[in-house]
Amino acid sequence: MFLVQRDGWIAATAQAWKMYVFDIVMLGGLVCSVGVTYSFGYRNPVPWKALAWVCGLLVTSIGGLIWLSTSLRCGACKRAVGWHVVSTASANAWVRTLETMMKCPCCGDRPGEITRN
Numbered sequence: 154m155f156l157v158q159r160d161g162w163i164a165a166t167a168q169a170w171k172m173y174v175f176d177i178v179m180l181g182g183l184v185c186s187v188g189v190t191y192s193f194g195y196r197n198p199v200p201w202k203a204l205a206w207v208c209g210l211l212v213t214s215i216g217g218l219i220w221l222s223t224s225l226r227c228g229a230c231k232r233a234v235g236w237h238v239v240s241t242a243s244a245n246a247w248v249r250t251l252e253t254m255m256k257c258p259c260c261g262d263r264p265g266e267i268t269r270n
């Protein structure tokens with residue numbers, strides 16, 4: 154779950170709603186993972202139900218990552234900031250990096266501030 158920092162770059166660029174969409178998709182993934190667990194937990198599992206939950210889990214997790222990687226963009230350099238952070242930060246740090254970054258990690262831009270190159 155993302156907690157968008159009020160003074161962070163994501164809030165400053167009015168892209169917090171993209172993180173909330175990602176949160177909702179990940180909640181769907183959580184529901185699907187519970188569905189997978191329960192559908193395989195029955196004595197006589199129904200194969201198509203279990204397969205449907207697995208497909209739902211794959212679609213939500215991969216789709217959420219694609220959404221985050223492509224939708225979060227910098228208005229100044231036009232680069233995909235989400236993909237930049239996901240692909241460069243460590244696996245256990247990219248969420249925190251996105252939550253707390255104060256400026257674009259690609260160009261250093263922050264709306265409302267004059268940047269010098």
Ligand SMILES: [Zn+2]
Pocket residue numbers: 227228229230231232257258259260261262
């Ligand atoms: Zn930028």
